[in-house]
Amino acid sequence: MSAAREQVLARIRSALGRGELGKAQLAELRERIARHPRQIEPAFSEPPQQRFRQKLEAAEASFVALDTLAEVAAEVERYLDASAAPKRLVTSGDELLRALEWPESIELRVWPAKGDDKVSLTAAHCGIAETGSLLLVSGEQNPTSLNFLPDYHIVVLRADQLLLRMEDAWDSLRASFTQMPRTVNFISGPSKTADVEQTVEYGAHGPRYLHVILVG
Amino acid sequence: MTTAETTNTADSPHVGLFVTCLVDLYRPSVGFAAVKLLQQAGCRVTVPQAQTCCGQPAFNSGDDRHARQLAVQVLNAFEEFDYIVGPSASCLGTIRCHYPEMFADDTGLLPRFEALSSKSYELVSFLVDVLGVEAVEAGFDHCVTYHDSCSALRELGIKSQPRKLLASVSGLQLNESQGTDICCGFGGTFCVKYPEISGRMAADKVASVEASGADTLLSGDLGCLLNLAGKMRREGKPTRVYHIAEVLANMADCKSIGEGDD
Amino acid sequence: MQPHSRHFKANAEAALREPNLQAALKQLELGFVAGRQRCYEALPEFESLRDRAKDILDHTLDNLDAYLLEYEARVIESGGKLHWASTPLEAREIVIRICRDAEAKTVIRGKSMVGEEIGINDALEAAGFEVTETDLGEYILQLAKEPPSHIVAPAIHKTKDEISDLFLEHHRDLGFTRRQTERSALVNEARQVLRGKFLAADVGITGANFLIAETGSNVIVTNEGNGDLTSTLPRVQIVTAAIDKVVPTLEDASLLLRLLARSATGQDITAYTTFTTGPRRKQDADGPVEYHVVLIDNHRSEMLGSELRPMLRCIRCGACMNHCPVYGRIGGHAYGWIYPGPMGSVLTPIMLGLDEAGHLPNACTLNGRCETVCPVKIPLPRLLRSLRSRQHLQRQNSSLARVALSLWTWVALRPRLYQMLTWPAMSLLSRLGLKRGGFRRMPFASGWTRVRDLPTPQGSTFQVLWQQQQRGRK
Incomplete structure (x- = not known):
């Protein structure tokens, strides 16, 4: 040594x-x-889903709740249309997303992201109601670059994976993995900066827009 | 030691008045106002002659040896009283918060300093918190604003007490200024070591006093008041400056701080 | 950077005359200070969080060697390499060696104060690497060749106009020939320029907000996402971190994270909070193949053994400087090195010496606003005062001040003499200034009268008047 x-x-x-x-x-x-x-662990009184949504929206993320996974593809298309974003997606290979059926109008590629990809779709390991955060972990099917390179980041979260606090996420990770995944991202809104005259601008280096789809 | 004493009743709380060097040298009327307020509230007041400075200038300059010598002088002069009270949160903060710190390693003196600390109070908070004074008999037909000294606010937790007593002064209207928790730039030796920074801080404070619309500035610490009165004079502001004790004791009929003949 | 803390006074006076800086500093109260206050009011547990944070960090510091070794073992287990450095020089050499071994040409940096502390950029550039800062504020300063003036918002002193000029000058060759004047356009232009740097870089260097002994992870919080791209895209990642960044567990870090962004920028949480552990795993889709941590002491072990130990709890939120009335008037550059404000006035004298930074502990009114907002309850005024004691003991303060204090104390310890001397002095002063109410000039008090009048004293002293009154009664 x-x-x-x-x-x-x-x-x-x-x-x-x-x-x-x-x-x-x-x-x-x-x-x-x-x-x-x-x-x-600070207390909060709102129902978790309401808190989660409020916090995300306060951070300029958009949010939608769906009943079933089958509705996700249509919601993605609606969101891209409404945002006038290209209908070309780069997605992670997450099991949850692989089960989706896509209309022909949407062009799909499975990871990794390139520097000029405009839209990515990923699945969250869990969500945190306290802070309105998504937890995304790196892995075989989940490249971290998808969370940061594209302009639009769309994240699907199963409602039963919405946890209360960061501490619950640690327990969930400990239960799911024998070792910390290489990268654990808590994402709580689109990329932003206040480095020009202390005024917030979105889309500094990471996604300009974050769209959260809660399912179930 | 000769002591000058005034009587209330024999079993009323016996207060040793810590005059503070600034009041002693600069504005004796604040000392008399303090005596009057304490007596009105039922205290027996003694002014020990063997008092000068609490040692804060030495302490804040890192001259611990001299600070401790002065602290011992204060201890000897005041430990016999039920309370040690003075019209300055800065000095009383030194006695209450920092004396025990200075003697943390001195097992002989530490208990005595801790005892002194626990019976030491800034004047206005003593009246309100210890004696339960709710109101004073005083009149002051002016619109005032109140400057919280940093020692009052953060060392001794004094904020509501002066405002409570000011509310009982007839004719007085209190307009709060912006940024009452921000330092005025006095800071003891800071104000002469770094005059340009200190002067800017004072100027900003003067501006917020002016913006409050008050015609009079009050505070409980003469250091801040001399700094701000001096800055106001330099900038030609007409605002009058008094120590809060002078107003509460109905003794603000003297010239305000820095007021000339014209 | 070359320190210039010894010129604090001149630096500060220049800063007071700088209108753009003054306008930017005025924003602090409306932005960071008000934001923290909103967070504070919205979280009833804030004070108990502060107490617990202090306890956790004190416990960690009490066992620092053991927790660092736990952390080291987990880093190695996860496939990373850990390097220890006593001094900035050692740290720089390690980083350069890693870059050379990796045959790197380009390096990108995520904002890190310890990176500034060890002067990593200059060293890498001197060694022939192309280095790019990726935090927007740091990037602006890199173009301007200036040090940060705030530990969280490094380019807080720069105006939009200055940034427009800088970008036009430096980006023209890259095809950005229009001078952008909108904030959003400036941010977008930097995004495009830096995107290319991210994709091309061989090595990414970040700092760490925390290191986790439990898992061997480093934690980075950012709003921009630059730290994540820096940790993800290059094939080599280097984390430079000081030894006081380690905390025992993920739960401990979670508690500190609840305080960090709230105290720093008035956010509940930053947009990105990332825990990184080792290099990419065999099966991982992306991430660096090499992961290095450089653990840096640089006088911290010395502080651990002194009365300054509480300073090692610092989580670099910047709340102390946001709330400091002196920082708020002069900004960060006046302090002459990379750590400004109250925390810098403790750290800089330790890291650079009191000879260089002797002004800093004194350029403080001891008003205590910093201590009340510090999320980990560092008694900053007490620490600054103790540095003044060191200066006094080492005779590093001005001899005039020492003589004046000795004289004052000598007289003040003799109350009768004191009264005999002060009464005539105050009477004289009063007679001289009675008419005007104050003095514009006063010998030996030019520090006072340079910026304000000296009010005239009332005349007699309280002690003399009181004794007269008492005699009259009897």
Whole structure:
């Protein structure tokens, strides 16, 4: 191991006025990590779906709730028409999306995204009501670039995957994966910046528009 | 030590008045107003002669040794009283919040400083919070605005108390200014070390006082008041400046701070 | 960057005369300050979140070595590489070595204060790499060759007009020949220029808002999404992070995230909050093939062992500077290095030394507004005061001030003498200034009278009048 590593650790221990922690103390810290206690989780009184929608819309995302997955393709077409966006989609290979049937008017390509793709369609691992966030994870069928390169980002979320808080998402990830996925994105609105005269402009580097479709 | 004393009744709370050096040197009328308010509220007031400065200038300049020496002088002069009270949140904040900090490692003196800290109060908050004063007998036919000193607001949690007593002054109208939680730029030695920054802060404060429409500015700390009165004079503003104790004690018939003969 | 903190006074005076800067700073109260206040009022748990955040971070700092080693083990497990650096120089060398080993030509950067701290851009450029900042604010400053003036909103001092000129000058060769004057058009032009940089870059360097010991993840929050493109598109990702960024678990990070954006920009959460763990997995559709973390000490272990330890809780939200009345008048550049405002006035003297940054702890009224809004309850005024004590002990403050204080204390410790001296002095002053009510000039008080009059004292001292009154009663 590097000299710097030993120096930094030695300086830290000297600053703390002790040597290396003992076995029992280390076990206690590892136990805290393994237990990962939840901290303070602020209360909110609105129904989760209402909160989720309000927060997303406050961040200039658009939102629609559908009853069944079968309606998604039509909704995507409606949204693209209404936005005057091209009907060429690049989608992730997520199971949820693969089940969809598309009209001929929509041109589809399955990932990865290129620099000039205009519209992407992805599926969220879960949603967070507290902050109006979508959680998207990277994986074999889910390239992260889809979440950032296109101008329009359309995300499908199953209603039973709408969770209350970020902490619930961690539990869900721990249950679904043995290891943290390489990338976990909490997306809470379209890309924006206030770097020009402290005034918000949308579409800085990531999507200019975020459209959320809640199903079920 | 000689002490000058006035009597209320023998069993009324015995207050040692911490005059503060600025009031002592610059505006004795604030000291007399403090005595009057405390006596009216039923206190026995003593003014220990062995008091000068609380040590804050040294403390804030990093001169801890001198700050501690002055703190010990204050301790010796005041620990015999039921309370130590003074017309400045800045000085009383030093006594209440920082003395125990200065002596954190001194097991001998720390308990005494903690005891002193727990019975130390800024004048107006003492009247309201400890003595339960609801109203004063005073009149002031002016539209005033109130400047919260930073020590009052953030060290001692004083905001409502002065406003409560001002509301009982007949003829007085209180117009709040914008940005009452923003520093006036005094900051002790800061104002002479960095006059240009301090002057801009004071100018902004003067502008918000003017925008409030008030003809009089009040505050509970003479440091802020000297800074703002000086800035107003420099800018030729007609606003009058008083310490709140002078108004509450019905003693604001003297010249306002920085007022000349013309 | 070359520090110029020792010229603080001149810097500040120039800043006070800069109308564009003054207009931008006025916006702070209406924007960030009001936004934080709205968030504060909307969240009844805000104060308990602050208390808990402090507890979590204190616990982490108490066990910092152990948590860093846990974090290191998880980074390695997930296929990443971890490099330790004691100094900025070591950190720069590590980053350059990684870039060379990767045979990289172009590097993109996601905004990171520790990257500024170690001077990574200049070092990479000197080593022959093409470096592009991707955060819009940082990009503007890179074109303007200026350091950031705010840790969250780095180009806060730049006007739209200045940005229009900069873009025209630097983008003309790329085919953007029209001078854009609308904000949206400027943002869009930068988007197009930087999109090309993202797609072409070999290495992406980001900072980290937090490092998670539990998982070996680094956390980045942005609104633009530039941090995500920087972490996703290039084949090599480098995270530069200081040792005080580690927290134990995802849950701990979640609590801190509830405070971060609210305190920084008045948002509940930023548009993007991203947890990145190691390089792309074998089966992953995209992501970098190499993932490096450079862990940097740079005087933090020294702070850990001193009374300045609470400063290591800092989560770089910028609330202290947004609420600082001094920062609000002079902006960030006056502080002379990359960390301005209250947090910078603690950090800069430690990282650059009190010789360079001796003004900073003193350029503060100790008004305490910063401490009341700090999401992790750093007692900034106390820390600044303790730096003043260091200066005093090391005789680094002005000798005039030392003599004046000693003299004042010597007299103030002798109340009788004090009264004998002060009464005639105040009487004289009062007689001289009675008519006008104040002085425009005063020997030995030019600091005061340069910008304001010195009001005339009433005449006698309280102690003398009081004793007269008491004698009269008897």
